[in-house]
Amino acid sequence: MISFKNDYSEGALPAILQALADTNLIQQGGYGDDDYTQQAIELIHQKIGNTGAAIHLVSGGTQANLTFISSVLRPYESAIAATTGHIFHHETGAIEATGHKIETVFAKDGKLTPALIASVVDKVEAVHMPLPRLVYISNSTELGTHYMRAELIALYEYCQRKGLVLFLDGARLASGMQAGDIRYEDLTKYTDAFYIGGTKNGALIGEAIVINNPSLQDYFSYNLKMRGALLAKGRLLGIQFRALFKGDTYLSIGAYMNEMAGKLSAGIKEAGYEFLIASKTNQIFPVLPWKVIKALEKNYAFYVWQELDEEHAAIRLVTSWNTRAEAVEQFVMDLKACGQREK
Structure with missing residues (x-):
């Protein structure tokens, strides 16, 4: 997970x-x-x-x-x-x-x-x-x-x-x-x-x-x-x-988290999905079909942020100082795969 x-x-x-x-x-x-x-x-x-x-x-x-x-x-x-x-x-x-x-x-x-x-x-x-x-x-x-x-x-x-x-x-x-x-x-x-x-x-x-x-x-x-x-x-x-606060450690962590969230956002947009609100920070809120959300929940932990209608909800994805690029790439791959199955 x-x-x-x-x-x-x-x-x-x-x-x-x-x-x-x-x-x-x-x-x-x-x-x-x-x-x-x-x-x-x-x-x-x-x-x-x-x-x-x-x-x-x-x-x-x-x-x-x-x-x-x-x-x-x-x-x-x-x-x-x-x-x-x-x-x-x-x-x-x-x-x-x-x-x-x-x-x-x-x-x-x-x-x-x-x-x-x-x-x-x-x-x-x-x-x-x-x-x-x-x-x-x-x-x-x-x-x-x-x-x-x-x-x-x-x-x-x-x-x-x-x-x-x-x-x-x-x-x-x-x-x-x-x-x-x-x-x-x-x-x-x-x-x-x-x-x-x-x-x-x-x-x-x-x-x-x-x-x-x-x-x-x-x-x-x-x-x-x-x-x-x-x-x-x-x-x-x-x-x-x-x-x-030694050197630039504190802000460099923020930059890294934002970078990982940016990669997630780019992959999600590439997969054809929109967002509840635009964000450049480490919290992003993609809007996904419920079927896709349920499939992703088998391998990923995240919050369902807001139910939008019977078929869609916004989820919250948050990156941390330890989020790996491989994890981001895997999520995007699985999202695209779920989207293909839904079609």
Whole structure:
């Protein structure tokens, strides 16, 4: 069985496993006060060009979203997200459980715009409705689309005018960045905070929360501890991010994943099939007949994303740091063979 189900089916980059083994018996401080975490933070500071950013390493994406959003919002404030946004669609009400409403807007491509945000902000009835304070976006999005630099700047400038916090979920940040023209320094300049995904980019676990806005940095560590996100063995996260941010490792993984997804897309198009949405990242959504889907499921793992009609559905295929070109080629060959049998 070959899996295109997600980008975390494998363990971790060999370099990360080796680094964990090499440092295993070296005694260090806990809760992030270890040499490896401090070195990782220094490397990230250098990449983003902002030594004033507060950087905190946590174990997962939901934890990153929960700890940051819950630390920013007052009890009567809400967050704005696309209906496909991870905090709304796939986090089991983690944000709502803290007492904060998520205001959702439909975005066909999964990307928010100033106009879509305004459709929520402009309808707020003072005192009688939750007050929107934070805008949540993802790059890449849950639909495999990505933001361009101009789009990010437009969002940030709108949020600045309206007194909103712009927070970017970077679970698949390397893939999103490599698909477009956003660079590390843009994330520093045009978000109040973002996080750098490790789990879906070759790490065993781990995300790095980067808080650019100084007014949001104070006492954040207290919220981490309260939410169970401050790990005694924080070194395990530090070692991994140190490995990811040496040289160009992090972004090169994103480029590789996108390349494999691009090969998949080209083969699927060649086989005569269309896509639910255009994507240049490591998530693609081909539309296939049910008969073909059932045949492929015998040898491949993937999600059926959306049922379109009685005969067709969109599936999600995801490539990872370890996706082999041979696996891509085999999938395309089998797809073509299934298509021929269907005819």
